[in-house]
Amino acid sequence: MPTQEYFDRIPPFPSKLPVLPLSKISLEGLKNNTTEEVEELFEACQKWGFFLLDLRGSDEGATLLQDAEGMFDLTTQLSTLGQETLKSYTYKPPDFMRYKGIGSIKTDNGEADHIHAYSLSQDEVLGNPNRSSLHPEVINTSKEQLRKFIEHAHAGLDEVLAKLDICLGIEPKTLEALSPLDKESESLVRLLWSPAQANPDYDRISFGGHTDMGTMTLLFNIAGGLQVLPASCENVQENWQYIKPEPGCAVVNVGDTLVEWTGGLLRSSLHRVVTAPGDQAMVQRESVAYLVRPKRTASLQRLKGGIIPPLLPGEEYETRSVDEWNEWRSRQIALGQLKPETRGGRNM
Template identity: 50%
Template sequence: MSTSKYFAQYPSFPSGSSIPIADIPTLYLAKLQAGSDEESLRLYEACRQHGFMLLDLRNSVQGEALLEDGERMFALLEATLTLGQDTLNRYACDPPRDLMGYKRAGVLKTDDGKNDAIDVYTLGQDDILGTVPPRENPEPIESHRGQCQKFIAHAHVIVASILNHLDKHLDLPQGTLAGLCALEKPSATAMRMLLSPAQPADDDRRINFGGHTDIGIITLLFNIVGGLQILPAGANNIDVNWHYIQPEEGCALINIGDTLTEWTGGLLRSCLHRVISPPGDQAQFARRSLAYLVRAEKNATVQRIKGGHVITPLGEGAEEDTRTVDAWATWRARQIMNGELKPQTRGGE
C-alpha cells in the first residue's frame, strides 16, 4: 500500500541516470475536490498526453480512507495469493470468456515469447456488492467481503470525481461518464490482486506481465516497489525505450483505458504498459499490487459519445460500432490471445 508503513518495508527506488523514469505528473485529490480549475486542466492534459498520472490522496477525507482500505486489501492479497496451489486452482478463471477468479503464473505469453511470471486474483465488483448471485472465492476473501466493499465504495467515489472533471473538459453534461459505470449497474468492474515473486538476476528472468493497455474506462492502482513501465507513444517496443513509473508514498496511480479512448474518438490516451522485476535492490522482493479496474455498465456500447463540441463526430461514411462493451472487450482479448492484434498505445496527443 502507498503508506509509510509499507514503504518502510522495502529499499528505496533507485536513483541515477541508468534508471529511465517516466515523466508523468502528480495531481492532488484535495485540489480536485476543492474545484481547482488549474488542477482540473492538469488532469485533462495528463489524460491526453500521458494516459498515466499519480494522484496524491493525502489531505482528503476520502483519499485517506482509501489509503487505509488499501492497507487492508494488501493484507488480503498476501493471505489469498500465498494459499497452496491446489487450493487456488479450484478458483481458476477461464479467459477470455471469464476473467474473474485466479490466474496462475506462466499461462500467458509476454513480449519476449516467454511465459508470464505473475499470479492474479480478480474479484468482480458485482459479486462483492451482492448485485449478482455470489461466486465462491477462497476463505480469506469470503471472510473479508465487508472490507472489500469499503475499498470499492471509496475507490469509486474518487474515480467518479476524476470522471466528472473530464466531463467538463469534454463538454459533456456533468455525470455523463460516471453514469456509465455507476456502482448499482451490472458491469465487469473488478478489484484485482497481483503477486510476482522475486526472480533470478540472470537470463532466466521473465517479464512479469506483458505489454498491454487496459480494456476498461479507467484504472486506479496501488503498488509499493517499482517494476511497472510505460512505453512512450511512438517509441519502438524494445527494452531501452520502456520507462519505469516510480511509486510514491501516499499516491495511487491512475491510467486511462481503451473504452474511454473509444468513447472520446481518440482524444484521451490509453498507454501501453507492462510489469517487470523491480529495479535495484527492490528486485530481491516479491512485487505486490492492487488495482481497481473500472468497466462500463453492461448495456453500454463502445460507440463514440455524442453531444458537446469537443468530441468530434464520426466522419462521413464511417460505420458506428454498436457492440456492447463486454462483447467488444471479449473480441479484443481473443484477438490479442490469438496473436491477431498487437497491443499498442492508442489515442491522445
Template identity: 50%
Template sequence: MPTPTHFSRYPVFPSESIFPIAHIPTVSLSKLQAGSDEESSRLYDACRKEGFLFLDLSESQQGERLLQYGGKMFDLIEKTLTLDQHTLEKYACDAPRSLIGYKRKGMLRVDDNTRDSIEVYTLSQDDIMGNIPPLSNPEPIEASRNDCRGFFETAFSVVRVLLGHLDKQLDLPPGTLAARCPLDKPSATSLRMLLSPAQPVKDPRRINFGGHTDIGIITLLFNVAGGLQVLPAGSDNVDENWRYIRPQPGCALINIADTLTEWTGGLLRSSLHRVMSPPGTQAQLPRQSLAYLVRAEKGATVQRLKGGSVIPPLGGGEEEDTRNVDSWAAWRAQVTTYNPYIA
C-alpha cells in the first residue's frame, strides 16, 4: 500500500462485526526473495484456494521501492483525475477498441442495474516503456513519465518474484511465466488509476464496479480506503456472502487472473470480486486505488502450459484452446459479465 501519510487521511476501517471481512493470507516478499520453501508453499496455497493474498513489502529493498512509487502514483491520481472534465475528455479512451486513456463515471451498468461511479485513467505500459511511439497523456502524467517508468519497472520486478515461485510450485522450467509478459514486448499490461467520489451520509451503499474476474495473468493492487469485496470460494452470489478486503499498510494486494487459470488447467483460482462504496465513515471521502494489470504479450495463446508434472493434461473430450489472448479476451467480453475497465 502507499505510505502511512495516505492512510492517515482516512477514518479507520470499521469493526468486522458491522462489515464482514475476508480473511486473506499474507505472504512475505523478503522471504520469497530469500528462497523460503515454506513461504513459496504459502504463496501457492493462497493462489489455489483464495486467489487473493497480501504481499508484505517490508524488509525488502524492492518492496520498499515499490511502496514509494505507489505513493507517487497515488498523488498522480489526484493531480490527473481532478482536472476539469473538458481537459480529461481530450484523452477519452476509444472503448471498446482501446481502454487506454480516460473513462468518465457512468459509462457502465453494474450489478444492481445502476451506473458505475468511478473515473478511470488507464496508463499503457507500452507507452511508458517505449514499446510503441509515445501516446499523449494529461500534463501531470507527462511531467511524471520517469516516476511512471519507475513504477512499472519495480512492480514488474516484484511480480516476477511471484511468478518465479509459481514456476517452481507448478514444476515449470524457471522463467516460464515471466517470459510470457516481458516489459520490453507489446502487451495490454496497464496501470489503472481509479477515483470514486465521496458518498453522502444519507445514501445507501452503492456498487461502484460490478462483480467480475480479471482477465490477465496477475493483478497488483494498492488502495487505502476499503470497498473492494471478494466472493469466497463455493459461496452463492448473493449480497450477504460478499466479504470486504481490509487494506493492510505496507502490503500490496495480489490476485490471480483468468489467463493464469487457463494456463494451469484451473489449478490457480481467479476469484469473483467487486468494488463497493467504502464502509462506514470512509465513504465520506473520495476513494483512490491503483491496479497494475499484467497481461500476456501480444501473440501469446491461452493454451494450457505443458512440461511439468503438476498441471493436469487435457481430459477426454477436451480440445486445446489455441486462441491468442486478445481474441480470447474479446470472446469473453461477449459471453460473460467481464468488466474490461478493471481486468
C-alpha cells in the first residue's frame, strides 16, 4: 500500500476483525534470492494464493510506492468528474475498458454492486496503435504517469514470477515469457472507488466473489474491505476474512491462468470487496489494481518439467488459447453454468 502519509488521511482499520494471516514477502529479499523469502513465497502461493509484497527497503519498491500514490491521486480526480461526464465514457462490450458505473452488475446476493471502476488497457498506455479509446482529459494528461506505474509494477511481478520458476523447477524466465510487457495482451490498470457511507452497512457487498482470470494481480488499497474465503470453507458471511492493508506493501494474488499452467499447484482464491469496516466506511474507498494477463498468443496448456504434475490417465492437454478459455469461462459464469470458486493449491 502507499506510505503512512496516505493511511493517516482515513480512520484506522478496526481491531478484532477476522484477518487473513498473510505472509509478508520482501521485494528486496526476492531480488537477493534469500532462501527463506523464496520458500515463504511459494508456500503462500499454494496456501492462500495471496501475499503482501513488502516494497520497503528497496529502491525499486520505493519508486513503485510513489507511482501508486500518483494512481490514487488520479483516482480521486476521476471520482470528482461527475456522473454525467463519467457516463459518457462507459465501456461497450465486448471491450470492457473505460468506465463501469456503480450498480451496473449483480453481486453474490443478487443486489447491485457498489463500486465505480475505470479500466485502462496496458497496450493502449504503452502505445499500441491498434488500441485507442476516448478518455477524460485527466486520463489523457496522465499517460506518462500510467506508463511508469505499469512498467514498475510489471518489473516487481517479474521478480515474483522468476522465483516461482525456481520453486517449480522449470526453465528460468518461463513464466515471465508468457506474460511479457512488450507483447499484446489483455493486461490492464483498474482504478476503483466506492462512495462514503453515511450509515455504514457492514453486510453490503461492493463487488462480488470472484477469482482473477489472468496471471497475477498487484493491488494497492488503503481502506479495508477486501476479503478472501479460505479454501474448503462454506460461502457464508462469517467465513470470509479481511486482508488488512499495510503501509509500504502491495497485495499480490495468483490468477486462474497460473493455476492451469502449474497443474493446480498454485491457488487462485475466491475474493470479494465489501464496505470498508468501522469508521473507514464513512470515507471514499479507493484502490488501484494492475492485472497481468498472458500474451494473446499464449496457450493454456499445462507446463512441463520440474515438480509440475503430469496429466493423469485419461486427461488431455488443453488446446485452447488463454483468451479462448477466458472467454468461455466468463460466458459460463455469466450464464450461471459455472460458479466462481477457489481453484488449485493445497492446505498447509
